[in-house]
Amino acid sequence: MNRRLGLIGIGSAITTLLSGCSGAQLLDHLVVHDTYHGTTGVPYGDDPRQLLDVYQPDTGTASGNAPVVLFFYGGSWTRGERAQYRFVGEALAANGIIAVVADYRLSPQVHYDGFLSDCALALQWTLSHAASLGGDPARVMVMGHSAGAYNAAMLTLDPRWLAPLGLTPNRLAGWIGLAGPYDFLPIVDPEVQVAFVWPHTPADSQPIFYASAKAPRTLLLAARNDKVVDTQRNTVALANRLRAAGTDVDMRIFDRLGHVTTVAALARPLDWLAPVLPTVVAFVRNESLRSGINTLGNTTT
Numbered sequence: 001m002n003r004r005l006g007l008i009g010i011g012s013a014i015t016t017l018l019s020g021c022s023g024a025q026l027l028d029h030l031v032v033h034d035t036y037h038g039t040t041g042v043p044y045g046d047d048p049r050q051l052l053d054v055y056q057p058d059t060g061t062a063s064g065n066a067p068v069v070l071f072f073y074g075g076s077w078t079r080g081e082r083a084q085y086r087f088v089g090e091a092l093a094a095n096g097i098i099a100v101v102a103d104y105r106l107s108p109q110v111h112y113d114g115f116l117s118d119c120a121l122a123l124q125w126t127l128s129h130a131a132s133l134g135g136d137p138a139r140v141m142v143m144g145h146s147a148g149a150y151n152a153a154m155l156t157l158d159p160r161w162l163a164p165l166g167l168t169p170n171r172l173a174g175w176i177g178l179a180g181p182y183d184f185l186p187i188v189d190p191e192v193q194v195a196f197v198w199p200h201t202p203a204d205s206q207p208i209f210y211a212s213a214k215a216p217r218t219l220l221l222a223a224r225n226d227k228v229v230d231t232q233r234n235t236v237a238l239a240n241r242l243r244a245a246g247t248d249v250d251m252r253i254f255d256r257l258g259h260v261t262t263v264a265a266l267a268r269p270l271d272w273l274a275p276v277l278p279t280v281v282a283f284v285r286n287e288s289l290r291s292g293i294n295t296l297g298n299t300t301t
Contacts, residue, residue: 031086031267034058036093040083044102044125045118049109052102052122053082055089056133059096067173067284068098068135070126072119074146074179074263077107077195087267094268095281098135100126104151107195112205115195119151120161127171141174141284145263146229149180153207153238157215174217176280179262181229182207182238208234211241218242218249219283221262221276228259252279 038054057066071088073080082101092099104118123142130137144152155161156175159168183206187198196205203209222235229235231253239251254274257265265276282288 031090031269032094036090038089038093042125044122047105047118049103049105050118050121051082052100052125053086053089054133055086055093055099055101057093057096057098064131064134064136065139066096066098066133066135067139067141068100068126068130068133068137069176069284070100070102070123070140070142072102072104072122072142072144072148072151074144074148075106076189076191077112077115077147078191079106080148088263091266091268091271091277092281092284095277097281097284098130098133107191111194112196116151116154116161119155120165120167123155123162124165124167127167139173139284141172141176143176143178143280144180145178146180146259149177150182150207153177153180153182154210156218157207157210157212158204169214169216172216173286174219174283176219176221176283177235177238178221178276179223179226179229179231179259180207180220180234180238182234184229184234208238208241211238211245211247213246215242215245215247217283217286218247219280220249220251221279222251222253223257223259223262224253224255226259226262250279250283 036055036058038056040053041051042054044050044052069092071085073085082103085101089099089101102122104115104122106115127137127140130140142152142155152175156169156172162168185201185203185206187193187196187201220235220239222231224231235251239249242249257274261273262276264270265273271277
């Protein structure tokens with residue numbers, strides 16, 4: 001009982017602080033370092049922000065056959081550092097998945113076309129290096145949280161961003177969106193207005209605009225009571241639109257999470273909040289969740 005109360009206290013503290021640097025640093029201290037190896041600060045372009053970190057599993061991976069996940073973090077496209085998301089890389093690597101966590105240029109240095117171009121370059125690097133990292137180039141996925149989920153969605157659904165690199169979305173084995181904004185016009189947030197040059201933001205800047213049968217396998221996760229991104233308008237609506245087009249979509253809505261803890265629950269110190277990590281791992285491996293995993297009042301559709 002005391003251990004459980006202690007975990008709840010840690011979880012509450014991290015939930016409160018995670019949106020700031022101190023919260024990310026606290027979570028980082030609670031995450032183990034002995035489940036992976038890899039390289040930090042790998043350039044995928046010439047700009048100082050075009051860097052990524054690689055997390056390779058220490059055990060449990062057949063050489064040349066591991067799935068690979070490229071992760072983009074959130075922050076309203078105006079803030080964020082890849083080092084703050086080591087907990088994501090560790091969680092995936094500990095489950096036999098090669099993780100790549102990428103920085104990208106932010107607003108106001110660039111607008112949405114700039115950071116999407118960076119994410120496309122990071123994906124090109126990941127596809128090109130998957131085999132040399134011990135992964136399978138045919139098992140590469142993109143994943144993101146919040147603004148990063150938008151980035152992942154646009155690379156997956158809108159072919160314009162990969163086309164200049166000679167790539168198409170069908171190179172991906174799937175994509176994962178956590179608490180993502182997929183339909184957010186008109187824009188009211190001042191920071192996001194700058195990033196998307198509001199009021200001159202075109203309708204085709206929205207991922208939901210591109211929902212079609214061409215989309216790869218999709219996993220959409222969100223909190224029922226997300227106070228930052230409207231889950232019904234974004235996650236549920238995109239899932240419905242993709243399903244209507246014939247795409248294979250797994251959507252899970254969690255009762256015990258909020259906007260930030262939807263990604264924080266990937267960290268093993270917080271994985272008791274909701275089965276986010278096992279859901280992601282099962283999707284990446286193309287496996288069914290083991291019986292009884294969805295027991296916390298969550299909606300599975």
